[in-house]
Amino acid sequence: MYDTKRLDDQTAHTDGIKPECMNVRAEAKKAHLIKAGKRFEYESIAQKDYLTWQGRTEDFLKSLPKEPIFDLVVTSPPYNIGKSYEKKTALEEYLEWQKTIIDQIIPRIKTGGSICWQVGNFVEDNQIFPLDIEFAPIFKQYPLHLRNRIVWHFGHGLHTQRRFSGRYEVVLWYTKTDNAKDPYVFNLDPVRVPSKYPGKKHFKGPKAGQLSGNPLGKNPEDVWTIPNVKSNHVEKTDHPCQYPVGLIERLILALSNPNGLVFDPFSGVGSAGVAAALHGRRFWGTELMDGYAKTGTQRIQDALDGVAKYRPHDLPLYDHTQSKLSQAPDGYRSREDER
Numbered sequence: 001m002y003d004t005k006r007l008d009d010q011t012a013h014t015d016g017i018k019p020e021c022m023n024v025r026a027e028a029k030k031a032h033l034i035k036a037g038k039r040f041e042y043e044s045i046a047q048k049d050y051l052t053w054q055g056r057t058e059d060f061l062k063s064l065p066k067e068p069i070f071d072l073v074v075t076s077p078p079y080n081i082g083k084s085y086e087k088k089t090a091l092e093e094y095l096e097w098q099k100t101i102i103d104q105i106i107p108r109i110k111t112g113g114s115i116c117w118q119v120g121n122f123v124e125d126n127q128i129f130p131l132d133i134e135f136a137p138i139f140k141q142y143p144l145h146l147r148n149r150i151v152w153h154f155g156h157g158l159h160t161q162r163r164f165s166g167r168y169e170v171v172l173w174y175t176k177t178d179n180a181k182d183p184y185v186f187n188l189d190p191v192r193v194p195s196k197y198p199g200k201k202h203f204k205g206p207k208a209g210q211l212s213g214n215p216l217g218k219n220p221e222d223v224w225t226i227p228n229v230k231s232n233h234v235e236k237t238d239h240p241c242q243y244p245v246g247l248i249e250r251l252i253l254a255l256s257n258p259n260g261l262v263f264d265p266f267s268g269v270g271s272a273g274v275a276a277a278l279h280g281r282r283f284w285g286t287e288l289m290d291g292y293a294k295t296g297t298q299r300i301q302d303a304l305d306g307v308a309k310y311r312p313h314d315l316p317l318y319d320h321t322q323s324k325l326s327q328a329p330d331g332y333r334s335r336e337d338e339r
Helices: 019-027 042-046 057-062 091-108 131-139 245-255 271-278 290-304
Strands: 032-035 050-054 070-075 109-119 121-124 127-130 144-153 168-176 223-225 261-264 282-287
Touching: 032 290, 050 271, 050 290, 057 091, 057 282, 070 091, 070 245, 091 109, 091 121, 091 131, 109 131, 109 144, 109 245, 121 131, 127 131, 131 144, 131 168, 168 245, 245 271, 261 271, 271 282, 271 290, 282 290
Parallel strands: 032 050, 050 282, 070 109, 070 261, 144 223, 261 282
Antiparallel strands: 109 168, 121 127, 144 168
16 A cells, blocks of 8 residues: 655655555465574475565575575665674675675576666775676676666765765666576566657658557666655665665566565565565565564565555655755755756
Protein backbone atom coordinates (compact mmCIF):
# COMPACT_ATOMS: atom_id res chain seq x y z
CA MET A 1 0.00 0.00 0.00
CA TYR A 2 1.31 3.43 -0.83
CA ASP A 3 1.51 5.58 2.27
CA THR A 4 -1.08 8.36 2.10
CA LYS A 5 0.78 10.93 4.21
CA ARG A 6 3.47 12.98 2.54
CA LEU A 7 6.39 12.93 4.96
CA ASP A 8 9.05 14.91 3.11
CA ASP A 9 9.28 17.61 0.49
CA GLN A 10 10.69 15.22 -2.13
CA THR A 11 7.98 12.64 -1.96
CA ALA A 12 4.31 12.66 -2.85
CA HIS A 13 2.19 9.57 -2.11
CA THR A 14 -1.03 8.26 -3.55
CA ASP A 15 -3.59 5.75 -2.39
CA GLY A 16 -3.91 2.31 -3.89
CA ILE A 17 -2.47 -1.18 -3.82
CA LYS A 18 -0.54 -2.62 -6.73
CA PRO A 19 -1.99 -5.84 -8.19
CA GLU A 20 1.15 -7.82 -7.34
CA CYS A 21 0.87 -6.69 -3.72
CA MET A 22 -2.75 -7.83 -3.47
CA ASN A 23 -1.86 -11.25 -4.87
CA VAL A 24 0.96 -11.75 -2.40
CA ARG A 25 -1.20 -10.71 0.53
CA ALA A 26 -3.92 -13.19 -0.46
CA GLU A 27 -1.38 -16.03 -0.29
CA ALA A 28 -0.50 -15.13 3.34
CA LYS A 29 3.23 -15.76 2.92
CA LYS A 30 5.65 -15.44 5.83
CA ALA A 31 9.01 -13.70 6.13
CA HIS A 32 11.44 -15.89 8.09
CA LEU A 33 14.43 -14.87 10.21
CA ILE A 34 17.13 -17.45 10.97
CA LYS A 35 20.11 -16.67 13.18
CA ALA A 36 23.60 -17.96 12.48
CA GLY A 37 24.65 -20.78 14.76
CA LYS A 38 21.49 -22.77 14.27
CA ARG A 39 22.22 -25.84 12.19
CA PHE A 40 20.09 -26.29 9.12
CA GLU A 41 19.96 -28.39 6.00
CA TYR A 42 19.63 -26.68 2.64
CA GLU A 43 16.44 -28.61 1.97
CA SER A 44 14.86 -27.01 5.04
CA ILE A 45 15.35 -23.46 3.76
CA ALA A 46 14.87 -24.17 0.07
CA GLN A 47 11.11 -24.15 0.62
CA LYS A 48 11.13 -20.72 2.30
CA ASP A 49 10.18 -17.96 -0.12
CA TYR A 50 11.26 -15.09 2.14
CA LEU A 51 14.28 -15.60 4.36
CA THR A 52 16.77 -13.37 6.16
CA TRP A 53 19.89 -15.05 7.57
CA GLN A 54 21.29 -13.04 10.49
CA GLY A 55 25.00 -13.73 10.26
CA ARG A 56 27.97 -13.57 7.92
CA THR A 57 27.06 -13.87 4.27
CA GLU A 58 30.17 -16.00 3.71
CA ASP A 59 28.87 -18.64 6.12
CA PHE A 60 25.44 -18.67 4.53
CA LEU A 61 26.79 -19.04 1.00
CA LYS A 62 29.10 -21.88 2.01
CA SER A 63 26.07 -23.79 3.34
CA LEU A 64 24.39 -23.68 -0.09
CA PRO A 65 25.03 -26.12 -2.94
CA LYS A 66 27.55 -24.76 -5.42
CA GLU A 67 25.00 -24.74 -8.21
CA PRO A 68 22.75 -22.13 -9.89
CA ILE A 69 20.12 -20.99 -7.39
CA PHE A 70 19.65 -17.22 -7.74
CA ASP A 71 17.82 -15.51 -10.60
CA LEU A 72 19.03 -12.07 -9.53
CA VAL A 73 21.59 -10.82 -7.04
CA VAL A 74 21.21 -7.17 -6.08
CA THR A 75 22.98 -5.41 -3.25
CA SER A 76 24.64 -2.32 -1.88
CA PRO A 77 27.68 -3.53 0.06
CA PRO A 78 29.38 -1.51 2.82
CA TYR A 79 31.51 1.23 1.24
CA ASN A 80 34.37 0.92 3.75
CA ILE A 81 33.90 4.48 5.01
CA GLY A 82 33.64 3.71 8.72
CA LYS A 83 29.91 3.52 9.31
CA SER A 84 28.61 1.97 12.54
CA TYR A 85 28.09 -1.44 10.92
CA GLU A 86 31.60 -1.75 9.42
CA LYS A 87 35.27 -1.44 10.29
CA LYS A 88 37.24 0.73 7.90
CA THR A 89 40.26 -1.02 6.39
CA ALA A 90 42.77 -0.36 3.60
CA LEU A 91 41.06 -0.22 0.21
CA GLU A 92 42.99 -3.23 -1.09
CA GLU A 93 41.97 -5.31 1.93
CA TYR A 94 38.34 -4.30 1.51
CA LEU A 95 38.30 -5.25 -2.17
CA GLU A 96 39.90 -8.61 -1.43
CA TRP A 97 37.18 -9.33 1.14
CA GLN A 98 34.50 -8.37 -1.36
CA LYS A 99 36.08 -10.64 -3.97
CA THR A 100 35.87 -13.66 -1.65
CA ILE A 101 32.11 -13.09 -1.43
CA ILE A 102 31.67 -12.51 -5.15
CA ASP A 103 33.63 -15.73 -5.74
CA GLN A 104 30.93 -17.61 -3.87
CA ILE A 105 28.00 -15.79 -5.47
CA ILE A 106 28.81 -16.14 -9.18
CA PRO A 107 28.54 -19.97 -9.39
CA ARG A 108 25.15 -19.74 -7.70
CA ILE A 109 23.61 -17.37 -10.29
CA LYS A 110 21.56 -18.98 -13.01
CA THR A 111 22.65 -18.61 -16.63
CA GLY A 112 20.84 -15.60 -18.06
CA GLY A 113 20.48 -14.12 -14.59
CA SER A 114 21.99 -10.87 -13.35
CA ILE A 115 24.08 -9.37 -10.58
CA CYS A 116 23.75 -5.69 -9.61
CA TRP A 117 26.39 -4.12 -7.36
CA GLN A 118 25.35 -0.64 -6.18
CA VAL A 119 28.30 1.38 -4.89
CA GLY A 120 29.46 4.90 -4.11
CA ASN A 121 32.89 6.26 -3.24
CA PHE A 122 35.61 5.28 -0.81
CA VAL A 123 36.92 8.53 0.68
CA GLU A 124 40.30 9.07 2.28
CA ASP A 125 42.02 12.39 3.03
CA ASN A 126 39.40 14.22 0.97
CA GLN A 127 40.30 12.08 -2.05
CA ILE A 128 37.62 9.89 -3.61
CA PHE A 129 38.02 6.42 -5.09
CA PRO A 130 34.90 5.54 -7.16
CA LEU A 131 34.14 1.98 -6.15
CA ASP A 132 32.60 1.05 -9.50
CA ILE A 133 36.04 1.62 -11.04
CA GLU A 134 37.67 -0.45 -8.31
CA PHE A 135 35.19 -3.31 -8.70
CA ALA A 136 35.30 -3.49 -12.51
CA PRO A 137 38.57 -5.51 -12.69
CA ILE A 138 37.14 -7.99 -10.18
CA PHE A 139 33.95 -8.63 -12.15
CA LYS A 140 35.96 -9.02 -15.38
CA GLN A 141 37.38 -12.25 -13.95
CA TYR A 142 34.02 -14.04 -14.22
CA PRO A 143 31.72 -15.17 -17.06
CA LEU A 144 29.82 -11.88 -16.90
CA HIS A 145 28.96 -9.10 -19.32
CA LEU A 146 28.45 -5.50 -18.24
CA ARG A 147 25.12 -4.32 -19.68
CA ASN A 148 24.78 -0.95 -17.95
CA ARG A 149 26.53 1.36 -15.58
CA ILE A 150 23.42 2.95 -14.11
CA VAL A 151 23.83 6.36 -12.50
CA TRP A 152 21.55 6.82 -9.50
CA HIS A 153 21.09 10.56 -9.00
CA PHE A 154 19.58 11.92 -5.79
CA GLY A 155 18.96 15.38 -4.46
CA HIS A 156 20.02 15.36 -0.82
CA GLY A 157 23.31 14.63 0.93
CA LEU A 158 26.28 16.06 2.78
CA HIS A 159 27.71 19.39 1.67
CA THR A 160 31.48 19.27 1.21
CA GLN A 161 33.81 22.26 1.50
CA ARG A 162 36.85 21.28 -0.58
CA ARG A 163 35.25 19.44 -3.50
CA PHE A 164 31.87 19.36 -5.23
CA SER A 165 29.16 17.67 -3.15
CA GLY A 166 28.42 14.14 -4.31
CA ARG A 167 24.89 13.52 -5.57
CA TYR A 168 25.09 10.23 -7.41
CA GLU A 169 26.12 6.62 -7.01
CA VAL A 170 26.43 3.77 -9.51
CA VAL A 171 24.78 0.42 -10.14
CA LEU A 172 26.94 -2.05 -12.06
CA TRP A 173 24.62 -4.45 -13.89
CA TYR A 174 26.19 -7.64 -15.20
CA THR A 175 24.52 -10.64 -16.81
CA LYS A 176 25.81 -14.17 -16.33
CA THR A 177 26.23 -15.14 -19.97
CA ASP A 178 28.95 -17.15 -21.71
CA ASN A 179 28.83 -14.87 -24.74
CA ALA A 180 27.74 -11.26 -25.03
CA LYS A 181 24.97 -12.20 -27.47
CA ASP A 182 23.50 -14.95 -25.29
CA PRO A 183 19.93 -14.34 -24.02
CA TYR A 184 19.29 -12.96 -20.54
CA VAL A 185 16.31 -11.73 -18.55
CA PHE A 186 15.38 -8.15 -19.40
CA ASN A 187 11.78 -6.96 -19.09
CA LEU A 188 11.55 -3.38 -20.33
CA ASP A 189 7.78 -2.85 -20.39
CA PRO A 190 7.22 -2.99 -16.59
CA VAL A 191 9.69 -0.14 -16.03
CA ARG A 192 8.89 2.18 -18.91
CA VAL A 193 8.39 5.83 -17.99
CA PRO A 194 6.14 8.45 -19.63
CA SER A 195 7.50 9.68 -22.96
CA LYS A 196 8.67 13.27 -23.21
CA TYR A 197 6.71 13.76 -26.45
CA PRO A 198 3.98 11.08 -26.58
CA GLY A 199 2.25 12.92 -29.43
CA LYS A 200 5.26 12.74 -31.72
CA LYS A 201 4.57 11.19 -35.13
CA HIS A 202 6.58 9.69 -37.99
CA PHE A 203 7.19 12.44 -40.54
CA LYS A 204 8.07 10.25 -43.52
CA GLY A 205 7.97 6.71 -44.82
CA PRO A 206 5.10 4.20 -44.74
CA LYS A 207 4.18 5.20 -41.18
CA ALA A 208 4.10 8.93 -41.83
CA GLY A 209 1.46 10.59 -39.67
CA GLN A 210 1.27 7.71 -37.20
CA LEU A 211 2.37 7.98 -33.57
CA SER A 212 6.02 6.95 -33.31
CA GLY A 213 6.30 6.18 -29.61
CA ASN A 214 5.39 3.20 -27.47
CA PRO A 215 2.01 3.65 -25.73
CA LEU A 216 3.52 2.20 -22.53
CA GLY A 217 6.18 4.89 -22.44
CA LYS A 218 9.90 5.05 -23.10
CA ASN A 219 13.02 3.30 -21.84
CA PRO A 220 13.99 4.87 -18.46
CA GLU A 221 17.58 5.24 -19.74
CA ASP A 222 20.62 4.81 -17.51
CA VAL A 223 20.39 7.90 -15.30
CA TRP A 224 17.73 7.44 -12.62
CA THR A 225 16.64 10.25 -10.32
CA ILE A 226 15.16 8.59 -7.26
CA PRO A 227 15.19 10.32 -3.84
CA ASN A 228 17.58 8.82 -1.31
CA VAL A 229 16.36 7.86 2.16
CA LYS A 230 16.93 10.77 4.52
CA SER A 231 15.45 11.64 7.91
CA ASN A 232 11.87 12.39 6.83
CA HIS A 233 11.59 9.87 4.01
CA VAL A 234 8.57 7.56 4.30
CA GLU A 235 10.85 4.48 4.37
CA LYS A 236 13.35 5.75 6.96
CA THR A 237 14.52 3.33 9.68
CA ASP A 238 17.51 3.48 12.03
CA HIS A 239 19.91 2.35 9.28
CA PRO A 240 22.33 5.20 8.40
CA CYS A 241 22.77 4.23 4.72
CA GLN A 242 19.45 2.71 3.73
CA TYR A 243 18.81 2.50 0.02
CA PRO A 244 15.32 3.21 -1.36
CA VAL A 245 12.89 0.49 -2.37
CA GLY A 246 12.22 2.32 -5.64
CA LEU A 247 15.81 1.90 -6.84
CA ILE A 248 15.73 -1.87 -6.31
CA GLU A 249 12.11 -2.14 -7.43
CA ARG A 250 13.06 -1.06 -10.95
CA LEU A 251 15.93 -3.57 -11.09
CA ILE A 252 13.78 -6.43 -9.82
CA LEU A 253 10.97 -5.70 -12.27
CA ALA A 254 13.32 -5.51 -15.24
CA LEU A 255 15.88 -8.18 -14.42
CA SER A 256 13.80 -11.01 -12.93
CA ASN A 257 10.57 -12.83 -13.65
CA PRO A 258 7.67 -13.48 -11.27
CA ASN A 259 8.51 -16.15 -8.66
CA GLY A 260 12.23 -15.77 -9.36
CA LEU A 261 14.65 -15.84 -6.41
CA VAL A 262 16.35 -12.55 -5.54
CA PHE A 263 19.39 -12.61 -3.23
CA ASP A 264 20.94 -9.69 -1.32
CA PRO A 265 24.18 -10.59 0.52
CA PHE A 266 24.14 -7.30 2.47
CA SER A 267 20.41 -6.92 3.01
CA GLY A 268 20.47 -4.25 5.75
CA VAL A 269 16.88 -3.39 6.62
CA GLY A 270 15.43 -5.42 3.78
CA SER A 271 14.76 -2.89 1.00
CA ALA A 272 15.47 -5.48 -1.69
CA GLY A 273 13.21 -7.95 0.10
CA VAL A 274 10.40 -5.39 0.22
CA ALA A 275 10.72 -4.75 -3.52
CA ALA A 276 10.74 -8.50 -4.21
CA ALA A 277 7.69 -9.14 -2.03
CA LEU A 278 5.75 -6.31 -3.65
CA HIS A 279 6.17 -7.84 -7.07
CA GLY A 280 5.79 -11.57 -6.53
CA ARG A 281 9.48 -12.49 -6.44
CA ARG A 282 11.00 -14.66 -3.73
CA PHE A 283 13.81 -13.27 -1.57
CA TRP A 284 16.76 -14.45 0.48
CA GLY A 285 19.06 -12.05 2.25
CA THR A 286 21.89 -12.06 4.76
CA GLU A 287 22.56 -9.35 7.33
CA LEU A 288 25.19 -9.34 10.07
CA MET A 289 23.52 -6.87 12.46
CA ASP A 290 20.74 -8.31 14.60
CA GLY A 291 18.64 -5.14 14.79
CA TYR A 292 18.73 -4.52 11.04
CA ALA A 293 17.86 -8.15 10.31
CA LYS A 294 14.79 -7.92 12.56
CA THR A 295 13.70 -4.62 11.05
CA GLY A 296 14.19 -5.98 7.54
CA THR A 297 12.17 -9.11 8.27
CA GLN A 298 9.29 -7.01 9.60
CA ARG A 299 9.40 -4.70 6.57
CA ILE A 300 9.24 -7.68 4.23
CA GLN A 301 6.32 -9.08 6.19
CA ASP A 302 4.58 -5.72 5.93
CA ALA A 303 5.04 -5.85 2.16
CA LEU A 304 3.60 -9.36 2.06
CA ASP A 305 0.65 -8.19 4.16
CA GLY A 306 0.03 -5.21 1.89
CA VAL A 307 0.83 -2.53 4.48
CA ALA A 308 4.40 -1.55 3.60
CA LYS A 309 5.24 2.15 3.45
CA TYR A 310 7.43 2.90 0.45
CA ARG A 311 8.01 5.30 -2.38
CA PRO A 312 7.34 3.64 -5.77
CA HIS A 313 10.00 3.96 -8.47
CA ASP A 314 7.56 5.59 -10.90
CA LEU A 315 6.24 8.29 -8.57
CA PRO A 316 6.94 11.78 -9.99
CA LEU A 317 9.49 13.87 -8.13
CA TYR A 318 8.16 16.54 -5.82
CA ASP A 319 8.54 20.05 -7.26
CA HIS A 320 10.57 21.77 -4.56
CA THR A 321 9.80 25.20 -6.01
CA GLN A 322 6.29 24.81 -4.59
CA SER A 323 7.68 24.89 -1.05
CA LYS A 324 7.92 28.15 0.88
CA LEU A 325 11.45 27.10 1.82
CA SER A 326 12.49 27.61 -1.82
CA GLN A 327 11.80 31.36 -1.57
CA ALA A 328 15.07 33.24 -1.08
CA PRO A 329 15.20 35.53 2.01
CA ASP A 330 16.48 39.07 1.63
CA GLY A 331 20.16 39.09 0.83
CA TYR A 332 20.22 35.53 -0.55
CA ARG A 333 20.91 34.75 -4.20
CA SER A 334 17.70 33.74 -5.93
CA ARG A 335 16.79 32.05 -9.19
CA GLU A 336 15.43 35.39 -10.45
CA ASP A 337 18.94 36.84 -10.08
CA GLU A 338 20.24 34.31 -12.62
CA ARG A 339 17.80 35.36 -15.35
